[in-house]
Every structure is written in structure tokens, then in C-alpha cells.
Amino acid sequence: MAIDYSQLIPNNVDLSSDRRLQRALENWQPRFLDWWKDMGPDGTSAFDVYLRTAISTDSNGWANFGYVKMPEYRWGIFLADRDPNREIAFGDNKGKPAWQDVPGELRSTLRRLIVTQGDTEPASVEQQRLLGKTAPSLYDLRNLFQINVEEGRHLWAMVYLLHAYFGRDGREEAEAMLERHSGDPDKPRILGAFNEATPDWLSFFMFTYFTDRDGKYQLASLAESGFDPLARSCRFMLTEEAHHMFVGETGVGRILQRTCELMKEHKTDDVRSLGGIDLPTMQKYLNFHFSVSLDLFGQEASTNAANYYTQGVKGRYLETRVDDDHLLTGATYEIETVEDGRIVKKAVPALQALNERLRQDYIEDCARGVLRWNKAIERAGINFEMTLPHRAFDRQIGAFAGLRVSPDGKVLSEAEWNANKDKWLPTDEDRAYVTSLMGAAVTQPGRFAHWIAPPARGINNQPGDFEYVRFN
Ligand code: BYC
Numbered sequence: 071m072a073i074d075y076s077q078l079i080p081n082n083v084d085l086s087s088d089r090r091l092q093r094a095l096e097n098w099q100p101r102f103l104d105w106w107k108d109m110g111p112d113g114t115s116a117f118d119v120y121l122r123t124a125i126s127t128d129s130n131g132w133a134n135f136g137y138v139k140m141p142e143y144r145w146g147i148f149l150a151d152r153d154p155n156r157e158i159a160f161g162d163n164k165g166k167p168a169w170q171d172v173p174g175e176l177r178s179t180l181r182r183l184i185v186t187q188g189d190t191e192p193a194s195v196e197q198q199r200l201l202g203k204t205a206p207s208l209y210d211l212r213n214l215f216q217i218n219v220e221e222g223r224h225l226w227a228m229v230y231l232l233h234a235y236f237g238r239d240g241r242e243e244a245e246a247m248l249e250r251h252s253g254d255p256d257k258p259r260i261l262g263a264f265n266e267a268t269p270d271w272l273s274f275f276m277f278t279y280f281t282d283r284d285g286k287y288q289l290a291s292l293a294e295s296g297f298d299p300l301a302r303s304c305r306f307m308l309t310e311e312a313h314h315m316f317v318g319e320t321g322v323g324r325i326l327q328r329t330c331e332l333m334k335e336h337k338t339d340d341v342r343s344l345g346g347i348d349l350p351t352m353q354k355y356l357n358f359h360f361s362v363s364l365d366l367f368g369q370e371a372s373t374n375a376a377n378y379y380t381q382g383v384k385g386r387y388l389e390t391r392v393d394d395d396h397l398l399t400g401a402t403y404e405i406e407t408v409e410d411g412r413i414v415k416k417a418v419p420a421l422q423a424l425n426e427r428l429r430q431d432y433i434e435d436c437a438r439g440v441l442r443w444n445k446a447i448e449r450a451g452i453n454f455e456m457t458l459p460h461r462a463f464d465r466q467i468g469a470f471a472g473l474r475v476s477p478d479g480k481v482l483s484e485a486e487w488n489a490n491k492d493k494w495l496p497t498d499e500d501r502a503y504v505t506s507l508m509g510a511a512v513t514q515p516g517r518f519a520h521w522i523a524p525p526a527r528g529i530n531n532q533p534g535d536f537e538y539v540r541f542n
Pocket of ligand 1: 183184186187190191194221260261262263281282283284285286288289365366367368369370371372373374375384425467
């Protein structure tokens with residue numbers, strides 16, 4: 071369905087037919103814009119940015135490029151097309167028609183999941199608010215802004231659901247989305263990773279590689295939901311999410327490329343003396359962002375997850391392609407957990423292991439990009455391998471929280487951990503070094519900061535010296 075851009079809130083949900091809902095959202099809109107002004111990318115209101123804007127949800131329409139001032143970006147409500155025959159694919163309600171409204175008994179569960187999902191979107195914009203000041207190129211600056219406006223749109227997607235289906239509670243939750251803030255000691259964001267700082271571009275690329283990828287897996291599970299409006303919202307969000315992970319993978323890849331070039335050119339490992347980011351520091355940042363993102367999947371054995379599945383509100387990754395009964399009542403799944411201070415494998419009811427199963431899908435996906443990075447390092451003739459740390463390394467949530475574990479999965483004493491942790495996680499000194507490289511934004515078209523290689527190709531096939539952002 072095409073999106074009507076003549077309306078104040080572009081949408082493909084026939085918003086004008088429901089005046090109450092339309093008015094409620096039109097009330098929320100200025101508050102969103104105030105939040106964007108206060109907490110969104112700092113000092114950027116006048117910039118013309120070469121952005122992709124969705125004008126319809128089909129394959130031709132969702133990637134329209136042109137210059138836009140970000141506060142004028144057409145944030146709107148776009149759901150993937152409805153399949154009138156869609157059935158719930160799993161759990162106790164398997165085979166029943168997908169719900170077009172919220173079943174009363176699932177109201178609080180669904181609201182909670184939608185709020186948790188929605189909360190991450192503005193959180194990431196807040197985390198990235200100052201990065202524009204130190205962008206390594208116009209190309210990167212534009213990608214940052216693209217991600218920021220789309221996270222804003224993803225907030226709109228969840229706020230629409232809250233307003234349309236959850237009455238007064240939903241409206242209150244929509245307000246609260248703009249009141250919690252990343253890292254705020256009194257009103258923090260809900261999930262841990264979204265209260266961490268993203269102070270530099272290495273962190274940003276690691277975040278978009280690892281944490282946005284959690285977004286992919288959580289959205290994919292919610293896209294299986296029996297609550298059809300949620301499923302359709304998430305399905306369309308996933309099309310936008312792919313670019314965010316692309317920015318992460320290629321961003322890390324371009325830093326690695328530059329580092330390898332410096333190492334080869336100067337025949338040294340001492341990349342810092344040459345103004346680059348050394349490979350061990352890259353590995354430490356990877357360790358940090360991977361483990362923080364693993365926490366986002368929740369407990370290894372979770373009755374919440376079992377209930378979500380049985381009730382039909384949150385499925386598995388690509389649920390309909392899994393070849394089993396989609397009930398999982400008698401099935402077991404092997405997880406790693408902790409017993410008597412040791413990491414052990416244990417079979418648990420598959421229903422309780424759904425967070426862990428999703429985490430496993432995620433880890434395998436993360437590993438594919440690491441493999442591509444390593445191929446590039448190898449092609450450059452450098453003998454170094456980036457690795458994903460063990461899933462128990464430095465965890466704060468779940469069975470491994472509090473356990474000291476090395477990146478290769480050995481349980482350590484507190485003393486062993488303290489003696490080694492600076493080799494595995496970024497130290498204050500590492501962070502200070504990376505921050506020191508983040509000079510004033512590089513704003514000349516076609517130029518790049520010294521520590522990162524140019525991309526292989528431009529956005530929408532634009533040439534290397536394209537003016538992605540015009541400062542007015
Ligand atoms: N931090 O039974 P458990 C994205 C809580 S990212 C703090 O395992 P459950 C994006 C948990 O709430 C995707 N608390 O929980 C990326 C529970 O609390 P209660 C975001 C945590 O519900 C980049 C308790 O611990 N979407 O889109 O099975 C940029 C017991 O845990 C954390 C979603 O997350 C944590 N990390 O699993 C922009 C999808 N983990 O009940 C955007 C919606 C757990 O004891 N959320 N807890 O009070 C969910 O599906 C689930 O809430 C979770 C947790 C998977 C997060």
C-alpha cells in the first residue's frame with residue numbers, strides 16, 4: 071500500500087479513518103520533535119543530508135534518496151502488507167487466524183515486549199548524539215544520520231502500536247519513551263547495552279555490527295508474532311535494519327584495512343605510533359560489544375520466553391522454516407550454564423531455552439562477519455585473527471553473570487581475572503587513545519580520517535567525492 075505523504079503523519083494504516091488515534095499521534099509528534107531537538111544528533115537541524123526515505127513498503131518504494139533536513143524527515147507508520155490468510159505458526163494457538171487486535175489476556179505481555187523494543191530505538195539515537203562532531207568523512211556522517219532517522223522511525227512504529235491498541239496505558243508508555251534517557255541514573259533505558267556510552271566511531275561500528283544485530287534477531291522473532299500488527303511492523307523494520315549492520319561490518323572492515331595497510335607499509339605492529347588503531351585494541355572493543363550484546367538475549371533458561379512462545383506472542387528466528395511441531399512441549403535443548411562454579415552443558419526443556427537458541431543463531435551470524443574480516447586481514451598478508459570470545463565471557467545477565475571467564479572459556483579466579491582483564495577489555499588508556507584519534511569531523515568530500523580506509527563504493531552508487539551532507 072502506498073504511503074500518503076500529504077498527511078502530517080505519513081502512513082499506510084489509513085490513519086485518517088480513525089480521528090481519535092490520529093489526534094493522539096498528532097499530539098505525540100511535537101513531543102517527539104522536541105526530543106529529537108534535545109537528544110538527537112547535536113547541532114544538525116540545518117544540514118541537508120542525502121537520506122533514504124521510505125515512500126512505500128514495496129521493493130521499489132522503500133529506498134528513495136534525496137537531500138532532507140533531518141527534523142523534516144517524514145517519520146511515519148509503515149507496516150508490511152497484510153496477508154489475510156495468515157495463521158499463528160506456533161504455540162498453543164497454532165493454526166488459528168493471526169490476531170488483528172490484542173487478546174485481553176495477553177495485553178500486559180505484549181505491551182511489555184513492545185515497550186522494551188521501542189525503548190531501544192531512541193536510546194541508540196541518544197547514545198550516538200555527539201558522534202557527528204568527529205565523523206571520519208561525509209560518507210560516514212551520512213550513514214550515522216541515516217541510522218538515527220530510521221531508529222526514530224522504529225520508535226514511531228512501536229508508538230503507533232501502543233496508541234492504536236493499548237488505550238490510555240499505551241499513551242502513557244509512549245510518553246515514557248521520551249522521558250527515559252540512555253545512561254540517566256534516575257530514568258535509564260530498560261536494557262543494559264542501551265545505557266553504555268558510544269563515545270567514538272570504533273564503538274559506533276562495533277555497536278552497529280553487534281547490537282543492531284540483536285535488533286535483527288529480536289525483530290525477526292517478533293515478526294513471527296501472532297499479533298499481526300506487531301509482526302507486520304517488525305517485518306518492515308527489518309528491511310531498514312540491514313543497512314545498519316552493513317555500516318557496522320564495513321566500518322570495522324575499513325578500520326582493519328587501514329591498520330593492515332599501515333602495518334605493511336611501515337613493517338611494524340606499532341600502529342599507534344602511525345596514528346592507526348592496532349589490532350589488539352580492535353579485538354578488545356569487539357570483546358566488549360559482543361558480550362554486552364549477548365546479554366540482550368536474556369537468561370539462558372527463561373520461563374518468560376517459554377510463556378511468550380506458548381502464548382504465540384514471540385516466535386523463533388524464521389519460525390515457519392523450522393522443521394518441527396512448533397509446540398516444543400516434549401522437546402529438550404542443550405544449553406551451557408553454570409553448576410558449582412563450572413561451565414556445564416545441560417539439556418533443558420526447549421521451551422525454556424528459547425532465548426539461548428536465539429542467542430545461538432545470533433552468534434553464528436556474528437561469526438560470519440568475523441570470518442570475512444579475517445579473510446581481508448589474511449589477504450593483506452598480516453598474521454592475526456579476530457575471534458569472538460566465549461559466550462560466558464564478561465556477562466552481566468544470565469547464568470554466567472558474576473563468573474570470571476577468559477575469552478577462550480576458562481573459568482578463572484578473581485586474581486587471575488584481575489591480572490588479565492586489561493588484555494581482554496578496553497582499558498581507560500585504550501579508550502583515551504581511540505578518543506584522541508577522533509579529531510574534528512572530516513567535511514571535505516572524498517576525504518577520510520587517517521585511521522580508516524574509504525568504502526568500496528558510495529551510497530546509491532554515488533562517486534567517491536559525493537557531497538553526502540551540506541552544512542548550511
Ligand atoms: N538488561 O526471563 P528473562 C534493537 C530482565 S535491540 C536488563 O531472560 P526475557 C536495537 C528481563 O526483562 C532489540 N534487564 O527475560 C539495536 C526480566 O525482567 P523481570 C530490542 C534484562 O523477557 C540497536 C529478567 O531480566 N528488542 O532493536 O525472556 C539499535 C529475567 O530475564 C536484560 C528486544 O529486546 C538486559 N540485557 O528476555 C537500536 C525484544 N535481559 O521479568 C535498536 C523485546 C533480561 O524479572 N524484549 N533482563 O522483571 C524481549 O524479548 C525480552 O524482554 C528480552 C529479555 C529478550 C530482552
